[in-house]
Amino acid sequence: xxTNYGSIHSLDxxxxxxxxxIRLIAILFLLAVAVNWQYGFSxxxxxxxxxxxxEYLNESLGGDMSEGTYNLWWDxxxxxxxxxxxxxxxxxxxLNDRLGRRYGMMIANSFILIASxxxxxxxxxxxxxxxxxxxxxxxxxxxxxxxxxVLYLQESPPTHIRGTASFLSEISFAxxxxxxxxxxxxxxxxxxxxxxxxxxxxxxxxxxVILFFVPETSKFLLMSGADRSVVEHSVRFFHGPDxxxxxxxxxxxxEIAEEAISSTWSSILDLVRIPHLRKALILAVxxxxxxxxxxxxxxxxxxxxxxxxIDSGIAKWAATAMCVSYFVCTVIGGTFVDxxxxxxxxxxxxxxxxxxxxxxxxFSQLQKLQDFWKYFGxxxxxxxxxxxxxxxxAISWFISSELTPIKYRTLMQSACYGINTVSxxxxxxxxxxxxxxIGTYCFLxxxxxxxxxxxxxITRNLPETRGREIHDIVNELRG
Ligand SMILES: *[C@@H]1O[C@H](CO)[C@@H](O)[C@H](O)[C@H]1NC(C)=O
Numbered sequence: 075x076x077t078n079y080g081s082i083h084s085l086d087x088x089x090x091x092x093x094x095x096i097r098l099i100a101i102l103f104l105l106a107v108a109v110n111w112q113y114g115f116s117x118x119x120x121x122x123x124x125x126x127x128x129e130y131l132n133e134s135l136g137g138d139m140s141e142g143t144y145n146l147w148w149d150x151x152x153x154x155x156x157x158x159x160x161x162x163x164x165x166x167x168x169l170n171d172r173l174g175r176r177y178g179m180m181i182a183n184s185f186i187l188i189a190s191x192x193x194x195x196x197x198x199x200x201x202x203x204x205x206x207x208x209x210x211x212x213x214x215x216x217x218x219x220x221x222x223x224v225l226y227l228q229e230s231p232p233t234h235i236r237g238t239a240s241f242l243s244e245i246s247f248a249x250x251x252x253x254x255x256x257x258x259x260x261x262x263x264x265x266x267x268x269x270x271x272x273x274x275x276x277x278x279x280x281x282x283v284i285l286f287f288v289p290e291t292s293k294f295l296l297m298s299g300a301d302r303s304v305v306e307h308s309v310r311f312f313h314g315p316d317x318x319x320x321x322x323x324x325x326x327x328x329e330i331a332e333e334a335i336s337s338t339w340s341s342i343l344d345l346v347r348i349p350h351l352r353k354a355l356i357l358a359v360x361x362x363x364x365x366x367x368x369x370x371x372x373x374x375x376x377x378x379x380x381x382x383x384i385d386s387g388i389a390k391w392a393a394t395a396m397c398v399s400y401f402v403c404t405v406i407g408g409t410f411v412d413x414x415x416x417x418x419x420x421x422x423x424x425x426x427x428x429x430x431x432x433x434x435x436x437f438s439q440l441q442k443l444q445d446f447w448k449y450f451g452x453x454x455x456x457x458x459x460x461x462x463x464x465x466x467x468a469i470s471w472f473i474s475s476e477l478t479p480i481k482y483r484t485l486m487q488s489a490c491y492g493i494n495t496v497s498x499x500x501x502x503x504x505x506x507x508x509x510x511x512i513g514t515y516c517f518l519x520x521x522x523x524x525x526x527x528x529x530x531x532i533t534r535n536l537p538e539t540r541g542r543e544i545h546d547i548v549n550e551l552r553g
Contacts, residue, residue: 358486
């Protein structure tokens with residue numbers, strides 16, 4: 075779009091093109107907020123007001139709840155999220171591919187709205203089973219909506235800002251995990267569970283309404299054989315009124331023409347059978363492997379830090395500092411990703427991320443010899459969250475879409491997110507028993523070792539995707 079810097083006319087075009095980029099980023103940010111406000115909130119709001127939820131359960135169950143019953147209910151309420159999310163991952167090809175990104179997201183967000191009302195009523199009327207059902211529905215469709223938003227951010231913007239646009243999902247998610255955590259404190263809504271759960275309902279309503287104003291991505295429209303006028307309207311909406319529609323659509327046409335696909339479910343085998351898809355799958359799974367450790371450290375940082383003799387006030391403060399550092403760094407990463415490229419951000423920050431875990435292990439052992447090493451431990455965890463935010467997180471979640479032609483894209487997402495979820499569940503399940511057994515050395519085995527192997531593969535095979543059309547990237551993978 076910004077060619078010919080010479081003439082006054084093109085200077086004008088360049089200005090409107092910048093203004094247009096800003097407008098587009100704002101629209102896409104709203105779309106990301108529509109999904110991730112609820113997602114970030116739901117992932118975190120249970121963590122702070124634990125005592126209030128215990129009282130709520132006790133009262134709901136008639137006031138004579140035993141510790142055992144409590145543990146059962148609490149585990150169910152928390153973990154139903156991951157079960158639902160896992161199921162939702164595989165609805166992606168059905169909803170976002172058959173019906174499209176827009177209708178897939180609209181349906182998902184409508185279910186999430188209903189689920190958020192259910193959770194509010196569950197708290198208000200003391201019906202905990204409704205809370206579980208509500209969370210199950212919300213998590214299932216959050217997986218659908220999350221994948222849809224990644225597709226939107228990948229497919230709708232002009233290529234030169236695709237990276238920044240794709241970071242918006244991680245940026246908004248990071249922001250609303252902070253919101254969910256803060257809102258649950260006693261000073262805000264922690265002591266008022268009905269208000270706490272109600273707070274997200276208007277946002278869920280907004281997330282349905284916004285989709286009436288945002289068109290389907292032109293790439294999907296083209297693939298599904300929509301009317302030319304509808305496709306062109308979408309291109310102009312996302313690329314600006316002066317966009318060169320023919321050129322833009324041509325790139326997508328090449329991408330579509332190069333792949334033949336039979337039917338959704340039989341083509342899942344193609345992901346392992348066709349060499350360039352297999353390579354994309356391994357690359358994406360390797361990238362996501364580096365994301366496994368973050369939640370263990372964010373949720374358990376207080377425990378890990380108190381064990382190295384940090385007092386609980388500082389440990390709680392450090393947990394917040396980690397979230398803030400994560401958020402701030404997503405903004406920094408999003409700013410530079412289209413200038414520096416994916417490899418230059420993802421690879422160094424991933425190495426740094428793994429190194430932080432190893433160094434934290436080292437400091438926690440040194441602390442046994444000399445106490446002051448514990449402060450280096452705190453600093454390392456904050457650095458760990460920051461390096462994750464800068465590049466590891468965001469890029470890993472969208473790289474599968476960037477490496478895969480549109481016909482296989484939702485399937486690829488489902489496959490690698492699914493594999494990643496299994497990996498997360500296994501590591502979350504074993505990390506604490508391991509930790510109590512061999513101490514911080516468990517991080518080396520559970521996180522550093524797999525990540526190191528993944529990183530070697532990524533360093534050798536990941537193509538630079540910045541500023542390139544998808545068909546061009548896929549061709550490089552074909553080798
Ligand atoms: C539930 O409430 C009763 C009455 O206040 C109390 O005796 C009991 O310990 C509570 N149960 C739990 C698990 O806190």
